[in-house]
Amino acid sequence: MKKSLIYGTTFFFGSLVFNTAFTAPAHADIVSTQEIVTEQRAGINKTQLTEQLERADIQEQLVRYGVDPQEALARIDSMTDAEIMELTADMEELPAGASAVTVILLLFIIWILIR
Amino acid sequence: MRLLVLFGALLLSACAAGPLQYDELVESNQYTTAVELLDTPFHPQEAYQCGPAALATILQVSGVDDATPERLADQVYLPERQGSLQMELLGATRRASRVPYVMAPTLDALMTEVYAGNPVLVLQNLGLPRWPMWHYAVVIGYDPEDQQVVLRSGTTEREIMSLRRFERTWKMADYWALVVTEPGVLPESAEPLRYFEAVAPLEQQQRWDIAIEAYQAAAEAWPGEATSFIGLGNIAYQQQRYGDAEFNYYQAIEINPEQAATYFNLAWALVRQNKFNAARSAANEAAQLAADDERMQQAPALIEQAIEDSQG
Numbered sequence: 182m183k184k185s186l187i188y189g190t191t192f193f194f195g196s197l198v199f200n201t202a203f204t205a206p207a208h209a210d211i212v213s214t215q216e217i218v219t220e221q222r223a224g225i226n227k228t229q230l231t232e233q234l235e236r237a238d239i240q241e242q243l244v245r246y247g248v249d250p251q252e253a254l255a256r257i258d259s260m261t262d263a264e265i266m267e268l269t270a271d272m273e274e275l276p277a278g279a280s281a282v283t284v285i286l287l288l289f290i291i292w293i294l295i296r
Numbered sequence: 297m298r299l300l301v302l303f304g305a306l307l308l309s310a311c312a313a314g315p316l317q318y319d320e321l322v323e324s325n326q327y328t329t330a331v332e333l334l335d336t337p338f339h340p341q342e343a344y345q346c347g348p349a350a351l352a353t354i355l356q357v358s359g360v361d362d363a364t365p366e367r368l369a370d371q372v373y374l375p376e377r378q379g380s381l382q383m384e385l386l387g388a389t390r391r392a393s394r395v396p397y398v399m400a401p402t403l404d405a406l407m408t409e410v411y412a413g414n415p416v417l418v419l420q421n422l423g424l425p426r427w428p429m430w431h432y433a434v435v436i437g438y439d440p441e442d443q444q445v446v447l448r449s450g451t452t453e454r455e456i457m458s459l460r461r462f463e464r465t466w467k468m469a470d471y472w473a474l475v476v477t478e479p480g481v482l483p484e485s486a487e488p489l490r491y492f493e494a495v496a497p498l499e500q501q502q503r504w505d506i507a508i509e510a511y512q513a514a515a516e517a518w519p520g521e522a523t524s525f526i527g528l529g530n531i532a533y534q535q536q537r538y539g540d541a542e543f544n545y546y547q548a549i550e551i552n553p554e555q556a557a558t559y560f561n562l563a564w565a566l567v568r569q570n571k572f573n574a575a576r577s578a579a580n581e582a583a584q585l586a587a588d589d590e591r592m593q594q595a596p597a598l599i600e601q602a603i604e605d606s607q608g
Binding site for chain 1: 344346347350370371374375376377378379380381382383384386387388390391419420421428429430431432469489492493495496497499500501523526527530533534555557560561564591598602
């Protein structure tokens, strides 16, 4: 884990160089549909913009969690700002769907305990 | 033994929190015949990889033939967490050019989809609230007589779960569920705002074709929703089809003449076509409609500047 942390941090600084890979809005002049929908949901007139740094930050986190750096970029580009913010908040606590096998294991442990 | 007592206490608190919906569903007698979507592919999951397997299942049903669990694992699997996160499933769906529709959190919406022929990817907590075991599965059937749900789950092709137990596991995951349909087809349970929230990111990421098809389907299904036309207009604008953009903004205004942002965008589409006077009045309209919105207040000045620039 520590090793991958170092690798992730190194990559984080490396990523600043090719930051152009992050998508920028093509036309900043019109109000985007995303903004309109967000306003309708929240009932407010504020738009949230993710700083580029946060995107780089989340990329670093993904790399730390074992994702290939290039793949991490592609994943980030497929997410919305809100999703990225959620992800940045706490990757350790978010539900990560995994396996039903562990449940069987748990039931087995309980069974051993009550036997 | 003390451990076990602790488990019991946790289990109890999980049952106690909030009412379950299944009683209501059963009593409504809305569904009388059993349904099972037999054509739904089955991908037995590799260790911990229920995310890629479940996503491959619903993506293939929506017509993405090359969505295999192996390919998707690269896109949604987090090795260090030994699992997949919800937002990664949404992102991978977008990368496959499909609309990731996060369904309303109700059993009723779930049944609506399954009975319409759409398998539904659900997040379940098969453990306890404080000791979660997150799992993705795909609901493919329901039998109202026995009150049982059928799922493609993990390595089990036909997992049968009582409706009650299913709801409890689903509820502990906040009733999170994902429906993916073919391009241009709305999910049966689709609600306008929810649907637009699912489509707008595709537009933001410049996945134009799928976004256009989605907005067109929405425009047809909900003729009273202006957002479909704003979306179509915004795509046209970003593709520099300013005439089409103008046309769609006018459609949106006809439906909702009170929305300042539509006039704001219309003003820009008009400027780009050198229709300066019309652009000025659209900008003024935007400013008048939203007295407390700073950006809208700037519209007349911004448009004036743009007119100058284009004449300069």
